[in-house]
Amino acid sequence: MEVIGLDIGFGYTKCTDGQRFLVFKSVYGEAAELQFREQLLSDPDEEDYLHVEIDDNAYFVGELAERQSVERFFTLDQSQFVADFTKVLALTPLSTLVARQEPVKLVAGLPISHYRRHRTELVNILKGQHPLVSIDKDGQRTDTVVRISDVKVVPQPFGTVMNLMLSDLGEVRDRRFLREKIGVIDVGFRTTDYTIADRTRYSERGSKTTDTGISRAYTAIAAKLQESSGVNVELYRLYDAVDRGSIKIHGKRYDLKLVKEQAFSQLASTIATDANRLWANDWDMDRVMITGGGGAVLAPYMSKLLKGEIMPVEPGTDVRLNNVRGYWKYGKRLWTRGAPAAAAAATASS
Numbered sequence: 001m002e003v004i005g006l007d008i009g010f011g012y013t014k015c016t017d018g019q020r021f022l023v024f025k026s027v028y029g030e031a032a033e034l035q036f037r038e039q040l041l042s043d044p045d046e047e048d049y050l051h052v053e054i055d056d057n058a059y060f061v062g063e064l065a066e067r068q069s070v071e072r073f074f075t076l077d078q079s080q081f082v083a084d085f086t087k088v089l090a091l092t093p094l095s096t097l098v099a100r101q102e103p104v105k106l107v108a109g110l111p112i113s114h115y116r117r118h119r120t121e122l123v124n125i126l127k128g129q130h131p132l133v134s135i136d137k138d139g140q141r142t143d144t145v146v147r148i149s150d151v152k153v154v155p156q157p158f159g160t161v162m163n164l165m166l167s168d169l170g171e172v173r174d175r176r177f178l179r180e181k182i183g184v185i186d187v188g189f190r191t192t193d194y195t196i197a198d199r200t201r202y203s204e205r206g207s208k209t210t211d212t213g214i215s216r217a218y219t220a221i222a223a224k225l226q227e228s229s230g231v232n233v234e235l236y237r238l239y240d241a242v243d244r245g246s247i248k249i250h251g252k253r254y255d256l257k258l259v260k261e262q263a264f265s266q267l268a269s270t271i272a273t274d275a276n277r278l279w280a281n282d283w284d285m286d287r288v289m290i291t292g293g294g295g296a297v298l299a300p301y302m303s304k305l306l307k308g309e310i311m312p313v314e315p316g317t318d319v320r321l322n323n324v325r326g327y328w329k330y331g332k333r334l335w336t337r338g339a340p341a342a343a344a345a346a347t348a349s350s
């Protein structure tokens with residue numbers, strides 16, 4: 001039996017067995033017949049090559065789809081995302097991390113506002129036996145079966161809270177979190193989730209989802225770029241460029257620093273205002289934690305606008321992985337030991 005944490009985000013899919021972490025862009029496409037498989041020069045990351053066949057359809061997944069698929073699928077619509085994307089985005093990393101037929105117990109998340117509507121659907125899509133073929137970069141085919149015996153769906157930012165509270169064995173590691181009231185702001189690619197863990201209990205009043213993910217800033221940047229270059233750059237092709245601060249289109253380099261600065265500070269101020277308003281009655285909150293990949297990017301802009309004490313990010317951590325780490329720890333707690341207090345509290349919320 002293998003416990004797996006799976007965070008299928010609009011931007012990146014994150015998956016872990018507690019030891020290895022697979023992270024890839026939440027994009028897939030039709031697999032093309034590759035005539036020439038040699039790398040031109042550098043030795044690529046093995047994990048960049050994600051190629052599977054599910055239900056007789058062949059897919060490239062993640063960066064490979066971005067590079068090689070003629071038709072690519074990417075969405076920012078929640079219903080479409082659950083119905084059309086989760087199967088491919090979930091089974092692909094599972095087929096890499098888990099041995100054939102090994103029963104998988106899976107913890108996955110949904111944004112708070114979509115939790116009730118999509119939870120059962122997500123369980124139904126994932127649970128059961130899924131035969132698939134994985135194809136490596138030399139074209140070698142391997143038949144496998146992903147067998148998912150249990151699925152637990154939790155509201156997304158709970159992953160971050162569980163990650164704070166639990167050790168790798170699923171034990172409570174810092175009792176302070178059992179006594180404190182902590183606000184969590186999870187800025188993802190499309191969504192921002194706000195939640196409060198009040199002495200491990202979930203506060204409905206202090207929780208909500210908005211569509212102020214980092215993609216909103218990207219949309220503003222893309223619009224500016226279209227004005228100046230005439231090219232409509234897909235959002236998921238902007239990640240590296242925004243990070244670098246410039247992009248080359250048709251041989252010409254466009255500077256993005258100024259527009260990025262404006263877009264990020266405007267978005268940060270919207271999110272901070274939302275949080276301050278949502279938590280106006282929760283002035284007794286001990287600390288606020290900013291998480292999610294977008295959180296890492298926006299934290300410097302947000303911290304001076306937010307009320308309350310901000311928890312610093314531990315240096316060297318990839319905060320995109322906070323939720324998935326927490327899902328996995330929670331799975332350990334649920335399935336490899338009893339189901340005491342913290343787990344029961346989180347279950348009560350679901």
Ligand SMILES: Nc1ncnc2c1ncn2[C@@H]1O[C@H](COP(=O)(O)OP(=O)(O)OP(=O)(O)O)[C@@H](O)[C@H]1O
Nearest residue numbers: 009010011012188189190191213214292293294320
């Ligand atoms: N090391 C990194 N590599 C890539 N992106 C990063 C990194 N660190 C921060 N980011 C930012 O994180 C964003 C994605 O964050 P995250 O993975 O938390 O979103 P998501 O969970 O896919 O989205 P959502 O929660 O809306 O479904 C990227 O758009 C980028 O701005």
Ligand SMILES: [Mg+2]
Nearest residue numbers: 009188189292
């Ligand atoms: Mg997320």
